Amino acid sequence: MYPHQLAAVWLGHASVLTQIGNHSVLIDPVMSPRIGMRIGSRTIGLPRINPPSVPTRSLKGVDIILITHAHFDHLDRPTLVDLIDADTTVVVPVGCRNLIPYGFKAVHEIAEDSELMITDLHIRAMQPAHWGARSLVDRHRGFNAYVVEGEGQRVLFAGDTAHTETFDDLEAIDLAVLGIGAYDPWEHMHATPEQAWSMFQKIGASYLLPVHHSTFELSEEPIDEPMRRLRAVASDDFDQCVIEPTEGELIIINEGEIETAEIDA
Numbered sequence: 001m002y003p004h005q006l007a008a009v010w011l012g013h014a015s016v017l018t019q020i021g022n023h024s025v026l027i028d029p030v031m032s033p034r035i036g037m038r039i040g041s042r043t044i045g046l047p048r049i050n051p052p053s054v055p056t057r058s059l060k061g062v063d064i065i066l067i068t069h070a071h072f073d074h075l076d077r078p079t080l081v082d083l084i085d086a087d088t089t090v091v092v093p094v095g096c097r098n099l100i101p102y103g104f105k106a107v108h109e110i111a112e113d114s115e116l117m118i119t120d121l122h123i124r125a126m127q128p129a130h131w132g133a134r135s136l137v138d139r140h141r142g143f144n145a146y147v148v149e150g151e152g153q154r155v156l157f158a159g160d161t162a163h164t165e166t167f168d169d170l171e172a173i174d175l176a177v178l179g180i181g182a183y184d185p186w187e188h189m190h191a192t193p194e195q196a197w198s199m200f201q202k203i204g205a206s207y208l209l210p211v212h213h214s215t216f217e218l219s220e221e222p223i224d225e226p227m228r229r230l231r232a233v234a235s236d237d238f239d240q241c242v243i244e245p246t247e248g249e250l251i252i253i254n255e256g257e258i259e260t261a262e263i264d265a
Helices: 077-083 193-203 225-241
Strands: 006-010 016-020 023-027 034-039 042-047 064-066 089-092 106-109 115-118 121-126 145-150 153-157 175-179 207-211 249-254 257-262
Touching: 006 175, 006 207, 016 145, 016 153, 023 145, 064 121, 089 115, 175 193, 193 207, 193 225, 207 225
Parallel strands: 023 064, 064 089, 089 106, 153 175, 175 207
Antiparallel strands: 006 016, 006 249, 016 023, 034 042, 115 121, 121 145, 145 153, 249 257
16 A cells, blocks of 8 residues: 555544555545435435545555444445455454445454454454444444554554553554544543543553544534643643544654655545
8 A cells, every 4th residue: 555564544533544564454434424324325314524535446455444343433334335345354343244245355253352363464352441233222243442463563443442441451552543532421432532641641552543533423522622632631742642633644654753645545
C-alpha cells in the first residue's frame, strides 16, 4: 500500500486503514451515508455528518479486514459488500461470521485470548469492556479488541470499550487506536477522553490515534467535545503523543517520527 513500515488513515468514526509491515489492515469499515437496520433497500438509522473523504473503491483489495463487534457503526454490511475481494481475509469475533457477505478469501472467527497468524502477521484477540449485539433481540455475538504485530510493529485496536485494565500489561505498542466519543450518557460502554488518556498512559504506547468521534451523532456530547477534552487532559503531551486525526490524511510513523501526506485515492 505505502512504502512505510507503519502507516494509518482515519476514515471517520472507528474506521482506520493501516499498513503494518507489508500488510494492509482495515478496521471496522463503515463508509455508508447512514447506519442502522436495512428495510428493503433503505437504511433506517443515523446519517453520517460528512461524506467519507476516501472513496470505498480505493479500499477494495486490502489484505485483512478486522471487525471488532457487530454494532451497526462497526459492522456495516453495505460497505462490506462493496469491499468483497477474493484476496481479502476477514477476522471477526465469535458469532459474527454469518454477518459477513460471501466472496472474501476467508472469514475467521476468533475468540478473546485467542491468536491467529495470517501469513507473517500475528493477531491476538482481547476482550474490551463492551458487549456484543446486533439488535435488541440479537445479543449473542462476541466482541474483540485486537493487537496486530508484523515486522516489529505492534498496533492495538481497542474497538469500543469503557474504561478497563485489560490492556495494562501490553508492551511495546507503537500505536494505540482508542475510542474517545459516545460517552454521554454511555460512559459504562464508551470511555471518556480522560479515561482513554489514562488507558493510553498505562499501555505506554508511543502514539495515540483517537477515533469514534465526529462522524455520527451517537450520544449527547457536542460533536467537537471529545477532542477538546482529550487535548485538555493530555496538556503538554498532546503534541508529542496524540495524532490528531484529519479524515483521509495519511499518517506515517517512521522511527518515532510522524509525517503526514495526502492519500492517493
